[in-house]
Amino acid sequence: MSSISPSLTNITVQYLGLPEEVMISVLTTLPSCVFLVINGIMLFTLRSKPVFRETCRYVLLYNLLFADTVQLAQSQVHFLLAVLQMTVSYPVCTVLIIFTHLTAVVSPLTLVVMPLERYVAVCYPLRHAAIITIRNTGAAVTVIWTISFLNIIIRTLLFLELFEKLDSLEVKGLCSDIAILLGSKSDHYDKAFTSFVFVSAGVAVMFSYIGVLLAARSASTDKALAHKARNTLVLNLIQLCLSLSSTIYYPLLISLSMIVTRIILFRIQTVFYMFFIILPRCLTSLIYGLRDQTIRPVLTYYLCCRLILPVVENKA
Known part of the structure; x- marks a missing residue:
């Protein structure tokens, strides 16, 4: 039996009228689809030219953007399940959460590697080409996905351990992380792993930022490169904070569920969903796509459906 009380797993939509269900579905699905299209174009842009495919930081950016895009699509599916009051079984819910x-x-693991790449570029410019290679970057991406796969394997084993103790196979409420935290082991592992990932990313960003600041004071350092790297690291930190904000999504809802009615709770949940789930997943393409002078003209070219013909043909 779940150690989480029913009140915590019952964050779902009840007693909403059809017009409100349709309105909420449209208000969340429309921006999600828009950003999915933008992210898709950004992903295509990062594979469209050799300069993107053969530059390590663009390979890492592609990996980050791909993960955020899949996350955005999965989050919208979960949210629509809640809006449409569709119940699922624990096995189905577990599969959905596992892919999430x-x-x-x-x-966040990619945000561990990206700041270190900028740190090497500024602090060890002569060795950057030897250290940050496509082969090493590919190995780093492989390690990131391996850790992610190991994480879901452990989560699956923890779920199977308590699966037989369930009174019913149907999830009581919204299919979410909270719904499948069926015991103290699952809860403790979830908190420990999440803390490890975000602490690692935070340490990597701060270490790289301090290293770049110290290197910028050196007379031999390229000041323009150091300034650009510092700004990039600040953006990495902002992205990490945005990713971290999604982890407080359910705890906030749980706290509010104790003091507000279900209808008000779900309206608050809709606002939280827009700011904590959709917004962080769509900013990667906007931040990097509009800021990077190499990506910007190519991205603009494809966003405008090739109607604008800047001098892109000779780019890269």
Whole structure:
């Protein structure tokens, strides 16, 4: 039997009228689809030219953006299940959550590697080409996905351990992380692993930022490169904070569920969903796509359906 009380797993939609269900579905699905299209174009852009495919930081950016895009699509599916009041069984819910965790871990782990790449570029410019190679970057991406796969394997084993103790196969409420935390082991593992990932990413960003600041004071350092790297690291930190914000999504809802009615709770949940789930998943393409001078003209070219013809043909 679950150690989580029913009140915590019952964050779902009840007693909403059809017009409100349709309105909420449209208000969340429309921006999600828009950003999915933008992210898809950004992903295509990062594979469209050799300069993107053969530059390590663009390979890492592709990995980050791919994970965020899949996360956005999966999150919208979960949210629509809640809006349409569709109940699922524990096995189905577990599969959905497992695929969510597969990509959810990739984003912060990629943010561990990306700051270190900028740190090497600024602090060890002569050795950058030897250290940060496509082969090493591919190995780093492989390690990231391996850790993510190991995470979902452990989560699956913890679920199977308590599966036989369930009174019913049907999830009581919204299919979410909370619904499948069936015991103290699952809860403790979830908190420990999440803390490990985000602490690792935070340490990597801060270490790289301090290293770049110290290197910028050196007379031999390229000041323009150091300034650009510092700004990039600040953006990495912002992205990490945005990713971390999604982890407080359910705890906030749980706290609010004790003091507000279900209808008000779900309306608050809709706002939280827009800011904590959709927004962090769509900012990667906007931040990097509009900021990077190499990506920007190519991305604009494809976003405008090739109607604008800038001098892109000779780019890269």
